[in-house]
Amino acid sequence: MANATQSVVSPRPKRGSPLKSLIVASLAVGMIASGGGAATAQPTTSPTPSTSTPAPAPEPAAPGSSTSTTTPPSASSSTTQATAPSSSELERSAAPSEAPSPSAQAESSTPTTTPPESAPSTTSAAPAAGKKIPYTGKPTENPNETLVPGKMRSDREELPEGWTKEQADKAEMKEARLQKEARTGLQARVAPGCQLYWPSEFEVCGAIRDKYNSLGAQFSFLLLPTTPELINPDGFGRRSHFQNGPIYWSAATGAHPVVNVFHQKWGEKGWEGGFLGYPKTDEVVLNGGRLQDFTGATIYWSPLTGAHPVGGAIRDKWAQTGWEGGTLGYPTTDENVLPGGQGRMNGFQRGVIYWSPNTGAWVVQGRILDIWAEAGYETSIYGYPTGDQTAGSLPGSAKQAFQNKYTISDYGLKKFADDPQGNGEYVYANGLKEKEYTDSVADNGILWTNVIYPGDLPAADPSLPDRTDHPMDWKYNIAASVQSVIGNAAVDCRANRYFRATGQKDNTPPGYNYDDRNKPANYSFHSRTTGHQLGTSYILQMRCTWTRDVSPQVRERGETGFELRYKIYDFNQQP
Structure with a gap:
């Protein structure tokens, strides 16, 4: 495999430079035209992804590599953001496709189109008082075929940041040679439908050139070309690299830029040779994120979740839930191969989708997911899900069928607090002899609590023992309607205390863990929790x-x- 020409990786222009100003102006027009919703937009409007990604939805241990479950449906149109090509990506070319003959291009399906009319060339007038004019981006007027000190375009026009006078002069001399060959009819060395963008010496050709120009060429987020057109390892596709990413082309999919997090994730999966295949769209702006569609799956990105491919039957099931705006939110994992090599899963912000060839793709979320996860996911006695969640036998309950004849039923984690939404909290005043609450919420069961011997305040009641750990007794009875469902089955109950502010378990000595097993459904579960800190909010679950x-x-x-x-x-000090 021949080595491709290495790219010139240049930084973005500094604020205030002519090129930067033109880029900002171009982006402003693009953003106004794009509007909101699932519309296309210039990639540089996309925020840089956060490195802080929240923990994904629970997933089984030791997931394998990512593959697609089935062929996904196509996605909509797009746009893009920004990255520089890696040397490994450049080196994997079959060969550079620099200036092939028209007949050779037709045989190899190189993307060629009729070039648009050229922009007016730059003026050759010398700048006043030795000052250079701002970078124009236009073709060079009367380019010099040889190096003429003090008379080159670089002597009278500013260069985009990161480009050297040597590179600019080399590009100008190449422009002169190509113009001379065109005038003398020596077309054999000139690829049809190609264009130079000074100060880069690399031509951009055919459909890739058309896409590049449609985005704004060197004034777009891609900036200037850094390689000739390269043949991909499959021998059919083509690509050209630019300062901030490549444009890929194939006969079936057309030309599309792939940059930034999408470029990185695509590379992780093997570029066009992996299961994702070639890009089918540019980036598409979503509500709170972006997507880019490929022939084998779609990569979705948001600043909270990162970039993850979703494909096949899992993607179809996700679509039924409302995509990223539905009950599951954005994907938080790639598609993972599960132990045994048969099943697949994707984690999402509010649940998971599991698929196997024998059961299909189903959503698992909420407390049923918690129960299934504690048991060991699909490797547990339950196996894979065989349907979505449905309403249970009691109001507010839910159930879901799994393999091995199991159904997991959630009869609710009943929340007791001082407002109907459950967002408040009971407040116990330490310093009284006793404070008792008894509560029952719509047949959710009965909870009784009692703060005893409250204190370290002498004025409270000197006859009571001093208690500095602020204990609280509690007692709970399962709702009568749930007791009727349980019948004669034995019940196991476990309780823990958490800090409400962080959600972390309270392991402050002496700690609190309640475990009571093999009790009848009508049993009064009860315990004492100690070690409270005054003024701290807790959750007893x-x-x-x-x-x-x-x-x-x-x-x-x-x-x-x-x-x-x-x-x-x-x-x-009570409120």
Whole structure:
């Protein structure tokens, strides 16, 4: 494989430079024209992705490499952002396709089109008082075929930042040779439909040139060309590299830029030779993110989740949920091969989609996902999901069918607090002899709490023992309607305490862990939690589980419980 010409990787122009000003003006026009929603827009409007990505939805251990489950549907139109090509990408070319003959181009399906009319060339007048004119981006008027000190275009016109006088002079002399060959009819060395963009010496040809010009050429986010047109390893596709990324072309997909996080993720998956294939669109602006469609899957990006491909049956199922604006949000993982090599999964902001050839693709989310995850996902006794979540047998409950005749049912984690939305918290005033709350919310069960022996305040009641750990007793009864579902099945309940501000488990000594097993459904679960800090908000959460046979074909794994949000104040400082 022949080595391709190496690119000149140049930084973006500094603020205030002529090229930068023209780029900003071009982008402003592009942004006004693009509008909102799923419209195309200049890539430089896309924010730089955050390096801080939230933890993805739970996924099984040891996922494999990414592949597509089935052929995905096509996506809509697009636009782009920015990166420089790596040397490894340049070196994988079959060969540079610099200036092939027209007949050779036809045989190899090189993307050629009729070039547009050339822009007016630059003036050759010397600048006043030795000052250079701003960079114009126009073809050179009367270019010099040989180096003439003090008479080159670079002596009278500013260069874009990162480009040297040596490079500019070399490009000008090449312009002169090409113009001479065109005038004398020596077309054999000149590729049809090609164009030079001074101060770069590299021609941009055919459909790639048309795409480049449509984006704004050297005044676009791509800036100037850094390589000749290169033949891809498959021997059919072509690409040209620019300062901020390449444009790829194939006969089936056309020419599209792939830059920035999309370029990086595509490279991770093997470029056009991987399962993603060639790009089918430019980048497309979404609500809160972007996408780029490829022949094998689509890469989605948002600043919170990063760039991840979604394809095949998983992509089809995601579409049914409303894409990134639906119940799942943006993808948080690539498509992962699961243990055993058969199944696939993608994690999303609010759930997962699992697929296997025997079960299809299904969404798992919420507390049913928590239960399934604790058991071991598809490697557990439940296996893969065989349907979506549906309404359960009681109001507000949900269930989902899995392999191995199991159904996971969620009868609700009942929230007790001092407002109907469950966003507040109980407030206990330390310094009183006792403070008791009893609450029942729409047949969610009964919770009783009691703050006892509250204190380290002598004025409270000297007859009571001093308690500096601010204990709280609690007792919970499962709702009668859920008890009727459980029947004679044994119930296991576990409780933990968390800091409300962070969601982290409270392991402050002595810590708190409650575990009570094999109890009847009507049992009064109770305990004392100690070690509270005055003024700190807590969450006390208990989860109760059971297993029962609904029929010879269905075994239910059910769960219910409660969540109490509370705070204990000093009696003299209570709100």
